[in-house]
Amino acid sequence: MKRWNLYTPEGVQDILFTNCTQKRMLENKIRRIFRLNGYQELETPTLEFFDVFYSESGLIKQESMYKFCDSKGRLLVLRPDLTVPIARVAATKLKEEDFPVKCCYIGNTFSFDEIGGGRQNEFTQAGCEILGTATPESDAEVVAMAVEAIKATGIEDFQVDIGQVEFFKGLMEESGLSPAEIEEVREFIDLKDFVSVEQVMERHQVEETLKHLILDLPKLFGSKDILQHISCRNIGERAAKAIENMKCILEILEDRGLARCVSVDLGMVQSLNYYTGIVFRGYTHGVGFPVLSGGRYDNLVSKFGKNCEATGFSLGINMVLMALERQKKTAVPDDGGCLVTYEEGARKLANDFCQALIANGMPAELDILQKGMDAARSYARSKRYNIIIKIKRDGSREEILP
Amino acid sequence: MRYITIALSKGRLTELSLGLLEGAGIDCTELKDSSRKLILSDEKNKIRFFLAKPSDVPVYVEYGAADIGIVGKDTLLEEGRDLYEVLNLGFAKCKMCVAGPSALEGRMDEVSITRVATKYPETARKYFRHKRKESVEIIKLSGSVELAPLVGLSEVIVDVVETGRTLKENGLVVLDTIADISARMVVNRVSMKMESERIGKIIEAIRSQL
Numbered sequence: 001m002k003r004w005n006l007y008t009p010e011g012v013q014d015i016l017f018t019n020c021t022q023k024r025m026l027e028n029k030i031r032r033i034f035r036l037n038g039y040q041e042l043e044t045p046t047l048e049f050f051d052v053f054y055s056e057s058g059l060i061k062q063e064s065m066y067k068f069c070d071s072k073g074r075l076l077v078l079r080p081d082l083t084v085p086i087a088r089v090a091a092t093k094l095k096e097e098d099f100p101v102k103c104c105y106i107g108n109t110f111s112f113d114e115i116g117g118g119r120q121n122e123f124t125q126a127g128c129e130i131l132g133t134a135t136p137e138s139d140a141e142v143v144a145m146a147v148e149a150i151k152a153t154g155i156e157d158f159q160v161d162i163g164q165v166e167f168f169k170g171l172m173e174e175s176g177l178s179p180a181e182i183e184e185v186r187e188f189i190d191l192k193d194f195v196s197v198e199q200v201m202e203r204h205q206v207e208e209t210l211k212h213l214i215l216d217l218p219k220l221f222g223s224k225d226i227l228q229h230i231s232c233r234n235i236g237e238r239a240a241k242a243i244e245n246m247k248c249i250l251e252i253l254e255d256r257g258l259a260r261c262v263s264v265d266l267g268m269v270q271s272l273n274y275y276t277g278i279v280f281r282g283y284t285h286g287v288g289f290p291v292l293s294g295g296r297y298d299n300l301v302s303k304f305g306k307n308c309e310a311t312g313f314s315l316g317i318n319m320v321l322m323a324l325e326r327q328k329k330t331a332v333p334d335d336g337g338c339l340v341t342y343e344e345g346a347r348k349l350a351n352d353f354c355q356a357l358i359a360n361g362m363p364a365e366l367d368i369l370q371k372g373m374d375a376a377r378s379y380a381r382s383k384r385y386n387i388i389i390k391i392k393r394d395g396s397r398e399e400i401l402p
Numbered sequence: 403m404r405y406i407t408i409a410l411s412k413g414r415l416t417e418l419s420l421g422l423l424e425g426a427g428i429d430c431t432e433l434k435d436s437s438r439k440l441i442l443s444d445e446k447n448k449i450r451f452f453l454a455k456p457s458d459v460p461v462y463v464e465y466g467a468a469d470i471g472i473v474g475k476d477t478l479l480e481e482g483r484d485l486y487e488v489l490n491l492g493f494a495k496c497k498m499c500v501a502g503p504s505a506l507e508g509r510m511d512e513v514s515i516t517r518v519a520t521k522y523p524e525t526a527r528k529y530f531r532h533k534r535k536e537s538v539e540i541i542k543l544s545g546s547v548e549l550a551p552l553v554g555l556s557e558v559i560v561d562v563v564e565t566g567r568t569l570k571e572n573g574l575v576v577l578d579t580i581a582d583i584s585a586r587m588v589v590n591r592v593s594m595k596m597e598s599e600r601i602g603k604i605i606e607a608i609r610s611q612l
Contacts, residue, residue, distance in 0.1 A: 157596075284592075285404070288590050
């Protein structure tokens with residue numbers, strides 16, 4: 001019995017004409033800006049072995065992946081992410097002399113209940129990665145690229161928050177908390193739940209300056225002045241280094257004229273086992289989820305057998321489209337266009353005329369309905385053409401408004 | 403200026419939430435007029451409110467349809483949404499508990515529990531899976547959960563306990579406490595960043611009354 005033949009599965013959608021055109025236009029704008037900035041596009045397969053994404057640390061939860069088997073019974077997944085395949089490529093396909101590599105991608109990813117897609121199970125991501133360098137310049141470069149990409153989409157009012165996971169890791173190392181307690185503190189900081197952080201910290205003997213800093217973590221977001229007020233004494237070398245690294249990156253961003261777009265959030269403590277340096281997220285009005293996220297992930301490529309520093313970001317195309325729609329900034333594609341109709345016996349003339357228009361870049365089509373003027377008019381309106389041209393037997397043309 | 407939208411839980415939290423908002427200088431008179439309008443506003447401060455079923459409040463806030471929400475911790479635990487939980491408002495206090503017949507008291511570790519009835523299936527599942535490392539069958543009910551062990555539907559229940567009177571009158575006792583519950587103020591992760599100044603002021607104005 002065919003019960004589901006009329007439906008699409010949960011979390012996936014048909015994207016029809018206008019929306020699809022808008023989406024392609026957006027992707028093209030982003031692709032163009034990536035390329036202009038020296039990023040080379042690559043494509044990885046939609047299917048990968050499960051093992052590529054599986055890790056001890058549970059980077060990507062197995063229950064969030066679409067799984068099935070190949071003809072030899074090996075476990076496959078629909079890629080839940082595009083950065084991991086690029087790390088695989090970096091470790092296995094690229095040669096030493098290729099590095100550093102600046103690459104970009106635009107592709108669909110699949111995941112059950114992924115927040116990044118705004119609760120869509122199939123969503124398009126566009127992103128950049130820089131592989132093989134650990135300089136603050138490269139981190140600033142990807143943040144700048146992320147800002148440029150958002151700007152290119154037409155979103156004007158947005159903000160990019162930058163954090164540093166090493167800062168939190170350093171503070172925790174210094175505090176002497178157990179891994180379970182660290183996870184507890186991390187969760188509360190992530191929720192900006194001040195009271196609970198305090199409750200956990202009260203159970204422990206932690207040096208005062210350090211303790212205050214940990215208690216303040218949920219509040220440490222806003223302008224970059226926050227960094228100036230942190231005293232690097234008594235917080236340990238690792239955390240102090242993280243602050244220096246952030247200051248350096250923010251300085252570079254200032255030189256690039258991006259100080260206005262970026263702010264600081266030291267309480268960004270998600271995905272600690274993935275990121276190893278700065279992390280950042282981009283926000284705008286109209287969508288409740290970040291439109292982009294990224295950061296430094298120096299340990300990912302080594303999972304595939306080669307040490308290689310890396311930093312990058314990805315932009316959620318579906319999120320951006322939603323934001324543009326809510327902010328009433330969706331570009332309605334309007335190339336004009338023309339329906340060419342003809343009298344009996346003028347078919348060849350009409351076809352030549354129509355082809356000439358197309359060759360000149362004007363959307364045009366021949367009236368294949370052949371049901372008279374009223375039908376032609378209503379068809380032309382439905383395609384938003386702004387003119388109908390009727391070709392007569394003697395070669396003369398009549399222009400008719402749809 | 404954009405509107406800041408606040409989602410309030412319909413029911414026992416409503417009155418107390420309104421008190422706090424009024425104390426923070428937000429005009430809630432329109433809401434008190436018990437009209438049939440679904441969305442009400444304080445035009446001076448550019449703040450909108452609506453009342454929603456408690457379990458829907460975290461959903462509105464997560465999606466950014468509301469910037470701020472006031473909701474019980476029990477609902478937050480159950481919904482598991484990705485939000486900022488900025489204030490413990492301290493009212494509507496109770497405990498999320500495992501309860502069962504008094505014969506089980508102090509013997510939770512000895513007997514194996516197979517069926518748990520609850521209005522909070524996710525909370526119960528997480529508790530048994532992570533804290534007790536047990537796989538149990540969760541039976542979702544919509545009310546009067548205390549009935550379940552009495553008629554043999556389940557061995558224990560997971561529910562919020564305020565005074566414990568209902569439990570006591572039915573011969574049930576608290577076997578373990580899962581979490582302390584009270585009303586919380588939650589904020590959407592993006593709103594917190596995009597409107598940090600205005601939302602920060604509201605948080606401070608409410609915090610100062612606690």
